[in-house]
Amino acid sequence: MMIDLRRVDDREHLLLASYAMHSRDTAGRMRPELAHGYRGPYARDRDRVLHSSAFRRLSGKMQVFTGEMGEYHRTRLTHTFEVASVARTIARTLRLNEDLTETLALLHDIGHPPYGHCGEDALAEVLEPWGGFSHNQFAITIVTELEQRYTDFPGLNLTMEVLSGQDTRAHKAASAVGCSPLLEVQIVDLADSIAYDAHDVDDALQMGMIEFAELAKLDIVARASEQVQRRYGALPPNRRRQALVHELVDLQIGDLLSTATEVLHSVDGHSSDEIRSAGLRLEHSEEVAQERAELEAYLFETVYRHPRLVPVRNAASSRLRELLEGLIDRPDRLPLRFRTRVTEVGVARSVGDYLAGMTDRFCDTQHLLFTTHPAGPLTDW
Ligand code: MG
Numbered sequence: 001m002m003i004d005l006r007r008v009d010d011r012e013h014l015l016l017a018s019y020a021m022h023s024r025d026t027a028g029r030m031r032p033e034l035a036h037g038y039r040g041p042y043a044r045d046r047d048r049v050l051h052s053s054a055f056r057r058l059s060g061k062m063q064v065f066t067g068e069m070g071e072y073h074r075t076r077l078t079h080t081f082e083v084a085s086v087a088r089t090i091a092r093t094l095r096l097n098e099d100l101t102e103t104l105a106l107l108h109d110i111g112h113p114p115y116g117h118c119g120e121d122a123l124a125e126v127l128e129p130w131g132g133f134s135h136n137q138f139a140i141t142i143v144t145e146l147e148q149r150y151t152d153f154p155g156l157n158l159t160m161e162v163l164s165g166q167d168t169r170a171h172k173a174a175s176a177v178g179c180s181p182l183l184e185v186q187i188v189d190l191a192d193s194i195a196y197d198a199h200d201v202d203d204a205l206q207m208g209m210i211e212f213a214e215l216a217k218l219d220i221v222a223r224a225s226e227q228v229q230r231r232y233g234a235l236p237p238n239r240r241r242q243a244l245v246h247e248l249v250d251l252q253i254g255d256l257l258s259t260a261t262e263v264l265h266s267v268d269g270h271s272s273d274e275i276r277s278a279g280l281r282l283e284h285s286e287e288v289a290q291e292r293a294e295l296e297a298y299l300f301e302t303v304y305r306h307p308r309l310v311p312v313r314n315a316a317s318s319r320l321r322e323l324l325e326g327l328i329d330r331p332d333r334l335p336l337r338f339r340t341r342v343t344e345v346g347v348a349r350s351v352g353d354y355l356a357g358m359t360d361r362f363c364d365t366q367h368l369l370f371t372t373h374p375a376g377p378l379t380d381w
Contacts (some may be wrong), residue, residue, distance in 0.1 A: 008040035018093035019264060021182050021272045027160035030144075031153050041159050042099035048156040049106045052149065054142045056107065057381065060359025062116045064304065065198075065203060068311050070187055073203040076109050081106065082199060087191035087252060093257055094264060096184050103158075103189040104165050111139030112362040113356040117304075122320045123352055126328075130348040139357050147351065182272060190282065197295055202245040206304045210236065218298055220291035226247050255288040256292035267318045276352040287348045319367045320355065327351040327378075333370065335380035357381055 003010045008022045016022060020093055023040040029048040049055055058077035065073040072081070084105035091101035098257050112135045113119040123133035140163065165185040180186070201221070204210045224247035228235070229348045232243060260282045267275050283289065301308075329335060331347045338354040345353070355363065358381055 004349060006036075006038060006042075012040070012097070015095065016097060017264070018266055018269050019183060019272050019275050020096045021100050021161055021184055025158070027157055029157050031157050033157065038173075040046065040099060042097060042103050042162070045156070045158045046099055046103040046106060047063060048158065049110070049143070050104055050282060052110070052143070052156060053149050054110050054147060054357065055106065057357070057359050058112075060361055061112055062360055064116060064177065065207070065309070066316075066360070067306070069207060069312075071235075073200050076112055079108055079195060079199065079361070082195040083188065083192050084115060086195050086249065087188045090187050090191060090253060090256065090260075091110050091184060094183070094187075094260055096187060097355060100161060100165075101184045101187055103162050104185060105191065107143070107166055108169065108188055108192060109135070109139075110140055111135040111137065111171055111356070113138070113320075114358045114360045115313070115320060118313040118317045118364075119320055119356075122197075123324065123356060124316045126317070126321060126324045127348055127352050130346065130352075133352055133356065135356075136166065136168055136172075138168050138353070141353060142357070146357065156251075168294075169200060178279060179274070179276050180281050182276065183280075183282065186282050190256060190284075193292070193296075196261050196300070197252070197380060198245050198248040199221070200303060201248060201295075204299070205241045205304075206275050209306050209308065211238070215264050215298070218291070218295050219296050220248065220288070223291075224251055227251070236371050252284070252288065253294070256282070259283065259285050288370065314359070323363070323367050323370055324351060326357055327354070336375050337380055339377070354380075 003014060004110065005011055005014075010021075012020075012022050012024070024044060029041075034040075038341070039047070058080055059075055059282055061076040063074045063076050063079045067238050073080065073351045081378060084102050087105040088098050090096075091098045104300050113123055113133070115122075120133065120135055127133045142155075143166075144163070147155050149156065150201055161184075165188075167186055168181040197347060201210075201215065205215070221244070224244055225240075227247050228243040232239075235243060235307045258336075262279065263282065267278075267280065270278075284292065328348055329341060331342055331351065334342070334350065334354060339354065341350040342348075358366065362381055369378055
């Protein structure tokens, strides 16, 4: 057979491992569409996610630190790009489907509400009687219902593999047993935590929220610092921080690649379906897994609960609650699209969807409008 590299199936046949998710095996889309001339189904999905308005709004959503805390740190958008970069590196090396991996990475945080985790907690608590709130689940609502970009269908009409990959994130506990998620899905999950472990260290050090000497007591940091020291000798603090963060990313990716290569070597020749049924899971070596757990526990205690963050977070959380409870009482103040949506999903869920889609600043301004003007609908995003 003549190989034609312009054809997606031919390219994948040549480049991907047997256990990668091949585009030719896709279960397709909810609403069938004709194949594209030169983009495969997952490349199309990636472009749809990238061009969605929810994706652009990631730039106005905080990851851990807010806008008042300087301009060095990550937003949810830059975090997303770092995750995509790590995930693609891993996918390419393991000969997995890079387009699918990239799509899943760009999508993975799209459902985050304003104000980071405290926003999510506020929504989950107030919406508890109506099924709670989860950003992973909300990502699916966005891409199947709320995005309006195409005349033929609501949402983005993404492939089943992308939707079920995101769904796996929403039901993590259930997916931890039995059949395993696609390797591409697993890679994005691992890349997410590799990225935030490293960049939260970077941001927190840069902002003076943690001390290098304290941090260096952690095994993984000590190991990375030794490597930096060996390579560059003594460095001024800023340079040392940057080198340390590169080293932390490298060290974790390197570890994952070496365990994954070994595991995957033994299943070469098997299809993605076969290894899913076998429940194959990629993970870090035991040593690095333990070191990462130690680092995450440290970040949780010292950074995520830092006295500089707590008041900012509490204030944000009460704004969101006030708006949430206020709008549940006064659904007439919802923008038209969400007033209409009330008939489909009920008042509380429609209010939740409206608020969860907002950026931090947009939520601030709508809160101000709601509390200072007694009447009239708020603005759609
Ligand atoms: Mg993330």
